[in-house]
Amino acid sequence: MELFQLRYFLKAAEREGFTRAADELGISQPALSRAIANLEAELGQPVFERQGRRVALTDAGRLLQSRAQQAVSLLEEAKSEITDDGESGRLRVAAIPTIAPYFLPGVLREFSRQHPQSSILIQEDVTENLLRKCAQGEVDAALLALPVPARHLEVEELFEEELILVLPAGHALAKKRTITLKDIEPYPFVLLDEAHCLTDNIVSFCRQSSFHPVAVERTNQLTTVQELVALDHGISMIPAMARALDLSDRRVYRSLSDVRPTRKIALCYNPYRFQSKLLVRFRECVREFSRKMGKKAKAGRGKG
Amino acid sequence: MELFQLRYFLKAAEREGFTRAADELGISQPALSRAIANLEAELGQPVFERQGRRVALTDAGRLLQSRAQQAVSLLEEAKSEITDDGESGRLRVAAIPTIAPYFLPGVLREFSRQHPQSSILIQEDVTENLLRKCAQGEVDAALLALPVPARHLEVEELFEEELILVLPAGHALAKKRTITLKDIEPYPFVLLDEAHCLTDNIVSFCRQSSFHPVAVERTNQLTTVQELVALDHGISMIPAMARALDLSDRRVYRSLSDVRPTRKIALCYNPYRFQSKLLVRFRECVREFSRKMGKKAKAGRGKG
DNA sequence: CGATGCGATAACCTATACGCATCACCGGCG
């Protein structure tokens, strides 16, 4: 039994197919077939059931998958610990979709400048999956919005940002000098899918003010929400960081005058796993960047 | 990083030398040197300090040793679980030196008869080391004498056996019809080294009767004790199972008439590790054999 | 100061993992 066989096996199990797995591993399909066959020969029994073009794990396969996973991560982590020089290395950073495109690029630009030898892998997923990946060590750090149901994970609040009302350029409300919560209550909302925590943020904010926003449309990208608002499908609320990237004049953004809906951005990581110098520095970098962002937000708020 | 490299590395670390390790691994010394060199190249730093002919682990080496150990055992265990058919397989059985030669052969003969495809590795060591090996999964089961300071280990008492007085054939006591504890108090003892628990058994038994045996000689083999007794260097106490193998007429064995010193034999294993069918059957076999042994002991006691 | 033992290095060898070509099989579809 050799590690490369186990890595191949794990990829095949993950991808549920030899061809796809071989592709991702950068080897040919026959090479993978042979590697698995040798592994099975050593174990004395198959790890995959071959039913036509379908491959599924056998009981033995499932057992091996779990153990091999552990062993491989253990050794990967050991390698990281040993080669940890604070400069070179790989960092796996994740963020929820409503943060990733607006916050990560800035942080990454700064971090890459400070640590040119490091390589960073980005993943984007919803909160629930990110927490799981964080717990299992599949990602080193995750950026998400509070609250998070995270046990055994370290959650560090970074900053609070406003959720701003977004309206089509010609909307009636856009002409008002001040907009209150009561004003927006009658209008239908364009919201993200329910899997996104931003939806929860908005809905729970509205609920505090005892009204329930009517969602006329649901999408899974904030950009789509903005476009739909421009097309007058409804109004919505957008995190301040997403506004900054919106250069279009078909939409206008307004803060509410009576209340201030916000979301809290946090950094999450698994303190029980090895904390590489690179990871520690990344966290510092994120904190630093968040402080700057906070200042800019305060300065900008005056201009509204 | 490949498993064979880690196995090589672990052996080299264990043996504290490349030549010895390569020898035990069944490869040549240059092969080992190169494997380690490649490993170090991948890690970007040495795992061994080479000070002349001495090799010592570096900090990185120690870290890798611990992790590699875990990973290798994990995968070995996984393989055992998968290939566990209750017949073929390897079992690592250990016993303390005062049990191994007298009890193990009988059990092993019986077990090998029932499971001809299995292979059994025997280890002999003192209680302390056996418990450590049991805990770390280096042995699957250990036979030892109570009491044992075992936490997180399952300890199953098997039977109790008498410690019998052994005297040189012409000894004054040998002529007496009955021998009491008071009778033996004046005579010097031949004992095993202090590392052996049999010594503790004997000493603590004597202490209960408020006398401390004087050791004129200490050896580390029971056979040597018996020979020294025959040479009139002193008297001693020997487990009943060791008496059964003594065919010489230069020694005589006597039970004490007023008290009955004993030791309790127990089987120890790690319940947190995977229990292969073979291991479960071995434990059954040991229990069964112990029952027979107990019966024989009782039957024989009348004649004693 | 030579003998000895151990690790590193060089040169060569071979086992094996790989890629390519191809086969065999299943499933979908006209």
Add this chain to the structure above:
DNA sequence: CGCCGGTGATGCGTATAGGTTATCGCATCG
């Protein structure tokens, strides 16, 4: 119902990598 696209298995030549033998360098020790 037969063709075809896709997937895994197989055969074969090759190249890489791990193994061996021979030898060197360098400590340690009598």
